[in-house]
Amino acid sequence: MKHIGIIGGGFSGTMTAIQLIYKATNSIKITIINDRDNFNKGFAYSPYSKKHILNVITEKMSAFPDKEHDFLDWVILKEEYKSYDRTLIANSFLPRYVYGEYLVDTWEKAKKIASEKNIELQIIESVVDDIEVSAEIITIVLHTAEKITVDQCVITSGNQVPRNPAITNMDFYKSANYFQNPWMIDSVLHVDSELPVLVIGNGLTMVDTVFGLLEHGFKNKIYSISPNGFNILPHRHNGLKYTKLVEEFTENMSLYDFVKLVNKHVKLVREYGVTAEPVIDSIRPYTQSIWKKLNETERKKFMARLRHLWGVARHRFPMHSHDKIQQLRIDNKLLIKSGKILNFTEVSPKHIEVEYFDKKEKEIKKFEVSRVINCTGPESNLSLVENSFLKKALMKGILKQDSLYLGVIADTDTYQILDINNHKHQHLYTIGSNLKGELWESTAVYELRVQADKLAQQLLA
Numbered sequence: 001m002k003h004i005g006i007i008g009g010g011f012s013g014t015m016t017a018i019q020l021i022y023k024a025t026n027s028i029k030i031t032i033i034n035d036r037d038n039f040n041k042g043f044a045y046s047p048y049s050k051k052h053i054l055n056v057i058t059e060k061m062s063a064f065p066d067k068e069h070d071f072l073d074w075v076i077l078k079e080e081y082k083s084y085d086r087t088l089i090a091n092s093f094l095p096r097y098v099y100g101e102y103l104v105d106t107w108e109k110a111k112k113i114a115s116e117k118n119i120e121l122q123i124i125e126s127v128v129d130d131i132e133v134s135a136e137i138i139t140i141v142l143h144t145a146e147k148i149t150v151d152q153c154v155i156t157s158g159n160q161v162p163r164n165p166a167i168t169n170m171d172f173y174k175s176a177n178y179f180q181n182p183w184m185i186d187s188v189l190h191v192d193s194e195l196p197v198l199v200i201g202n203g204l205t206m207v208d209t210v211f212g213l214l215e216h217g218f219k220n221k222i223y224s225i226s227p228n229g230f231n232i233l234p235h236r237h238n239g240l241k242y243t244k245l246v247e248e249f250t251e252n253m254s255l256y257d258f259v260k261l262v263n264k265h266v267k268l269v270r271e272y273g274v275t276a277e278p279v280i281d282s283i284r285p286y287t288q289s290i291w292k293k294l295n296e297t298e299r300k301k302f303m304a305r306l307r308h309l310w311g312v313a314r315h316r317f318p319m320h321s322h323d324k325i326q327q328l329r330i331d332n333k334l335l336i337k338s339g340k341i342l343n344f345t346e347v348s349p350k351h352i353e354v355e356y357f358d359k360k361e362k363e364i365k366k367f368e369v370s371r372v373i374n375c376t377g378p379e380s381n382l383s384l385v386e387n388s389f390l391k392k393a394l395m396k397g398i399l400k401q402d403s404l405y406l407g408v409i410a411d412t413d414t415y416q417i418l419d420i421n422n423h424k425h426q427h428l429y430t431i432g433s434n435l436k437g438e439l440w441e442s443t444a445v446y447e448l449r450v451q452a453d454k455l456a457q458q459l460l461a
């Protein structure tokens, strides 16, 4: 019986297994190894707060690419939502824990099909420490030293914790007042309100962290420092479909011409009182193919000059959350700064001095906080991720990274990983955020559900 191993049981690992179960015509064995108690959900859909909401509307969050309304149909049958207007729910941003429940339920349904089809399922809660690859099999080594031998192995290890910013005193990161993982509840618990808190980063995780701090009774100011201090944007013009840019877009456009085209259309819609979001959204189905066609110099240029702008335009959040954030800023409770962190010094056990270069005022400034929470986003450079089987695989030449250190090199049609000599592994695959270097957009359900579907076909072929 073919044995398929899946490392990581978040959305990508779960949906790969579910697609395998539905598509399999012969008996197979599937083993999923997930390192914590958030099987099916990953960090994204096991939030510590009910106030943490999806940043995509219900009708666009189906876990299946060919069942457009699967999530909506599931939600509308739930007791708490069934009396609501379907269109309202379809266009709402629901709490992320609800999506986690949907994934668990979807998994439970698939498990029943698996038992009818004699598909053997094994779920292991453990950390994968290492992998060994031979011509025929892959050995997955757990931190207990137990070894699991599989015929095919899929890496869906997803989002890594953020990188520690480079500062003079790197020892600071051992402090109990520093929280590198912003998705764990302890980052917002028992915070001393006598001093402010610093959130490094100014994206959607910063918003979750601010709401988490307030929910747990934090009363003082919250600082957020990021390189540009951009305002994160709300979802406006929800549902407006803009088509004119795509009509003028050609596959062979250079980055320069493409940016010119986007700017032209953003300017045009603004003249009619519409903001840039519908223009940006219209590009979404083409982002991967645009990225794939960019040459190395263009990709580097994009990363240096446009990455942050793109992040702001793409990663928006619901209007009501935006209003709350704006109010906190007006009330001087949330202070968003643009600049570069230079150092953290622990003056006393409850007292950290933050030193940063303020980009706007062009001078080095200092302030004091009781806690620092890192919300800079998942680390993609595998050589910087400590204690990771991916780093070991990189060192052993089992895989290699792209030149921008965004992910691993893989064939994006078959999802087979390439080794250091550019040879395609016959049995080693990856989907999800490990493909960011190859596809740029490889993070959200929108892309991952397609990858899980295609990968399952590939594994069973």
Ligand SMILES: Cc1cc2nc3c(=O)[nH]c(=O)nc-3n(C[C@H](O)[C@H](O)[C@H](O)COP(=O)(O)OP(=O)(O)OC[C@H]3O[C@@H](n4cnc5c(N)ncnc54)[C@H](O)[C@@H]3O)c2cc1C
Pocket: 007, 008, 009, 010, 011, 012, 013, 033, 034, 035, 036, 038, 039, 041, 042, 043, 044, 045, 053, 054, 055, 056, 126, 127, 128, 129, 156, 157, 158, 159, 160, 183, 205, 389, 431, 432, 433, 443, 444, 445, 446, 448
């Ligand atoms: C806070 C947050 C909110 C988000 N909200 C949305 C949203 O609203 N809509 C949307 O479309 N996308 C959202 N995303 C994007 C999100 O990345 C994807 O939707 C999806 O959850 C990614 O799933 P994944 O399985 O690829 O990765 P993950 O969810 O990160 O799952 C990977 C799993 O592998 C496990 N793992 C890692 N290493 C090992 C190891 N060595 N051994 C064993 N197990 C291991 C991890 O613990 C984890 O459970 C969000 C992301 C985050 C972080």
